[in-house]
Amino acid sequence: MSKLKHIAVGAAAVAFMATSAMAEKVLRIQSVLPNTADEVHMLNEFGKDVAALTGGSLTIEVLPAGAVVGPRDIMDAVDAGLVEGGFAWTHYWGGKHVAANLFGAPVAGAGVGLDNIAFLSWFQYGGGKELYDRLWEEMGVNVKGFMLQPVGPEALGWFPKPIESMDDFRQMRFRAPPGMVGAAYADIGVPAVAMGGGDILPALEKGTIDAAEWCCPKPDSVFGFQKVLKHYYLQGLHQVTVNADMYVNRDFYDSLNEQEQMALEVAANASLSKSLSYRIYENGKALKDLTENHGVILEDTPQDYFTEYMAAAKNALQAAADENAFFAEVWQSQKDFADIAVPFWAGAQTSNAGLGRAHAATLK
Known part of the structure; x- marks a missing residue:
């Protein structure tokens, strides 16, 4: 039994010890x-x-936030081997390397119209994965990364009243x-406040903030924003695609x-x-519930938002590129990639989006 196995067994509950006794390796992911x-x-x-692909020789134990x-501190803990794996969004580590933003949440679709599906095309076939694999060395951490969960496009957010401009x-x-x-919101004069998801509803209830974004209808409804705010804007540019990933200690991975x-x-x-398939359906069900049962009103985003935020x-993006070679x-x-793929993808999607909106209109 490996040293990492001893650590995992010692830190886990009795039920987990029984499970891990049958497994050769346990990858704990906080x-x-x-x-x-x-x-x-x-x-x-x-x-x-x-577990199925390895016949149970490698099992994964998901630890909640704050467990270790x-x-x-998750990235540093994985880097040091304190925990074998971590899970977050890539852009959380933008403070360690600015390029993490381009993998986790390329602002405004990297300025060239990459939605979540086009991003995956770049990642899997346009050279993105090779660059992603280099990110951890550029960041200076002993980590092997795996992109797992693309989300998006994210909603612009929740507001106490309609915004006309x-x-x-x-x-x-x-x-x-x-x-x-x-930072892009701050640059166009929006008083932007960063805080964790669990802090948003209390801040809204106390009046510390007036409006908020988190993600999409399902996660937003779980946090309960509909209890305070009723005007919901789906169309936004800030996080057209958002990617969550897993970080594995490189020594553990090599073992x-x-x-x-x-x-x-x-x-x-x-x-x-x-993840893409799951989120589309779950968000659809949540949006239906929000509008039919919680008095949530869907609004259209003002046009000047798109021009100001994109600029x-x-x-x-240009400032970061001027300062950092990677x-x-x-x-x-x-x-x-966008020069080749976006004219096709955006052109093909335009008619489909129009048809979809026409169908949605018939349901009102």
Whole structure:
């Protein structure tokens, strides 16, 4: 039994000890989220695939936020081997390397119109994965990364009353994501405040903030924003695609046999597709419930938001590219991909989006 196995057994409950006794290796993954989150549900699905592909020689145990270290310390804990794995969104580590933003939440679709599906095309076939694998060395951490869960497009957010223009938006203290995404809001005069998901509803109830975004209808409804705010805007640019991933201590990864390493790769690829499929249906059900049972009103985003936010996003992207060579390389790869793929994908999707909106209109 390996030293890491002893650590896992010593830290886990009795029930887990019985399970791990039958397994050769246990990969503990601490999440930044509670175990009730949708992301953790899909992470457990990923774990089931890994166990099946390895015949149980590698099992995954998902630990909730705070189980070993605080959410902001997960990457350092994985790097040091304190816990074998971690789970968050790639852009959470933008403070360690600015290019993490381009993998986790490329602001405004990297300024070139990459939605979540186009991003996956770049990642899997346009050179993105090779750059992603380099990110951890550039970041200086002893980590092997696996992208698992693409989400998006994210909703612009929740508001106490309709906003007719950016002038109305600028009157709101707005919970926005950290990093480049939130900085772009600040650049166009929106008083952006970063905070964790669990802190948003209390802040709204206390009046510390006036409006907020988190993700999409299902996760938003779980946090309960509909209890305070009723005006919901689906169309936004800030996080057209958002990607959650898993970080495995490199020494632990290297200790796995070839089949176990391949199982992680195969299960990760499956998770990319399964997460997209799961989220579309779950968000659809949640939106239906919000509008039919909770008095939520869907609104259309003011047009001046798109022009102002896109301009701020492109300025931020260019500034980062001017300062960091690896960021510039990744962004150039995304732009080169977009020059080829986006004219097709955006053109093909325009008619489908119009048809979809027409169908949605018949349901009102």
